[in-house]
Amino acid sequence: MPARRKPIRVMLIDCRPLVLMGLHDLINAKRPWMEVCGEATTYTRALDLADQLSPDVIFFSFFPDALDPLEVITGLARSAETKVLVLKGLYEAAPVAQAIELGARGIVLAEDPTESIVQAIIKVHRRDIGLDRAWAGGLSGYAASGHIPLKCNVEQEKQAQLTLRERELIRAIVGDPSAKYMSIAVRLGISEHTVHNHLSNIYHKLKLVNRVDLLMYALKHGLTNDDDDPPESSWVELDRTSHQDKTV
Known part of the structure; x- marks a missing residue:
């Protein structure tokens, strides 16, 4: 009989009791796959607790504190076994590029669906450290120069799978990052369910x-x-057909 995999041990850092409660309930509801192993409401306590517990994943929020949050991220990310995920609200200003450069492994939007947050924990826990460092380096360069196109066959293969409608949705999101999904749906003439x-x-x-x-x-x-010219495929045609059926 195969041995049961150990749960992903998650530590939470936030000064807001309601946020801590919500994350605590969300993560512990996924036992035995993951569980909260500790919570900290100050950065000093967070550093001490991380040393004591050696968590697998740390949810990190930016908030006013005596310690510099970026220095705290640097300290938390020193352990190769611990992955730092930054939790950010859609309208919160936070130095996310610097956080990634200093060792954070990803960013989770507080407004994301709960299942997306759970998947973020799983993916960042399993992801190879070499890939993370390469991605962090690319983001660091992007933050410094504004835009760095990546000529990579792997990325081109992934992008070639995108349909015309999916590319249109990406442009709509980038054009107005704070727009609600319903607003994007109205602009594109599709339902909010289709956007999701x-x-x-x-x-x-x-x-x-x-x-x-x-x-x-x-x-x-x-x-x-706007001049993207994705390759024609059956996927593109199926996407167009489904949209036409809904608008008739």
Whole structure:
């Protein structure tokens, strides 16, 4: 009989009791796959607790504190076994590019569906450290120069899977990052449910986790140009057909 896999041990850092409670309930509801092993409401306590517990994943939020949050991220990310995920609200200003450069492994949007947050924990826990460092380096360069197109066969193969409608949705999201899904749906003439379906397909094809990941990826890889000419395929035709059926 195969041995049961150990749960992913998650530590939470946030000064807001309601946020801590919500994350605690969400993560512990996924036992035995993952569980909360500790919570900290100050950065000093977070550093001490991380040393004591050696968690697998740390949810990190930016908030006013005596310690510099970026220095705290550097300290938390020193352990190769611990992966730092930054939790950010859609309208919160946070130095996410610097956080990735200093060792954070990803960004989770607080407004994302709960299942997306759970998947972010799983993916960042399993992801190879070499791939993370390469991605962090690319994001660091992007933050410094504004835009760095990546000429990579792997990325081109992933992007070739995108349908015309999916590319249109990506441009709409990048054009107005703070827009609600309903607003995007009205602009594109589709339902909000269809927007979510397209986004799910986009995340799967590009190996992304959430909307913040998509924004960074699209800007970095030039998916915002209106003159994109994706290859024709049965997938594109199926997508167009399904849209026409809904609008008749």
